[in-house]
Amino acid sequence: MHIKSIQLDGFKSYQKHTEIAPFSPQFNAITGYNGSGKSNVLDSICFLLGISKLDNIRAKSMNELISHGGSKAIVQIRFDNRDKKQSPFGMDHLDELVVQRHITALPTGKSCYTGYTLNGHSATTQRMIDFFRGVGLNVNNPHFLIMQGRITTVLNMKPEEILGMVEEAAGTKMYDQKRKEAEKT
Numbered sequence: 001m002h003i004k005s006i007q008l009d010g011f012k013s014y015q016k017h018t019e020i021a022p023f024s025p026q027f028n029a030i031t032g033y034n035g036s037g038k039s040n041v042l043d044s045i046c047f048l049l050g051i052s053k054l055d056n057i058r059a060k061s062m063n064e065l066i067s068h069g070g071s072k073a074i075v076q077i078r079f080d081n082r083d084k085k086q087s088p089f090g091m092d093h094l095d096e097l098v099v100q101r102h103i104t105a106l107p108t109g110k111s112c113y114t115g116y117t118l119n120g121h122s123a124t125t126q127r128m129i130d131f132f133r134g135v136g137l138n139v140n141n142p143h144f145l146i147m148q149g150r151i152t153t154v155l156n157m158k159p160e161e162i163l164g165m166v167e168e169a170a171g172t173k174m175y176d177q178k179r180k181e182a183e184k185t
């Protein structure tokens with residue numbers, strides 16, 4: 001499963017509907033002037049994947065993700081699902097999967113609603129987090145993201161710390177912990 005296109009509407013600096021496409025299944029780079037919205041694209045992906053620590057996407061509350069002066073933000077990602085070996089469980093009959101997440105600001109105070117749709121049908125946040133985890137996309141794994149400013153921290157890590165990071169990202173670290181526990185007994 002890989003990204004085909006990203007549609008942003010009212011998300012951070014993307015006040016007007018914007019489509020970002022195409023994407024390579026292997027490697028993508030986003031280039032542009034300082035302040036032109038490159039990191040905001042990555043923030044929108046993390047938001048769609050269900051990030052729980054909003055400060056990782058540079059916001060104190062969901063409301064800050066809505067473009068200034070607006071009341072709604074929509075992020076939609078179309079995933080290419082033709083590689084059936086990587087399909088989410090029960091989804092291998094579809095060649096394309098469309099996930100959308102929105103935030104609607106409430107007129108009173110600072111609170112808001114957020115919700116998901118999967119292929120046009122509403123889905124709970126937990127359903128979507130499980131959906132992404134099932135294909136190895138756990139945005140809340142501390143090593144999933146190497147955000148701006150963290151590159152030097154990673155470059156200065158000791159080899160065993162880098163190994164730990166890779167193991168965590170690959171999802172094998174939990175087996176290490178389980179083995180240690182089993183050896184104790």
Ligand code: ATP
Pocket residue numbers: 011012013014032033034035036037038039040041064065066067068148
């Ligand atoms: P750099 O090269 O410096 O890393 P960048 O291309 O990554 O820049 P971003 O951080 O994606 O830039 O975008 C920064 C811009 O997004 C700022 O101008 C900021 O004002 C704007 N921005 C952030 N949140 C909102 C919002 N809620 N509404 C409107 N604009 C916003």
Ligand code: MG
Pocket residue numbers: 038039040148
């Ligand atoms: Mg940036």
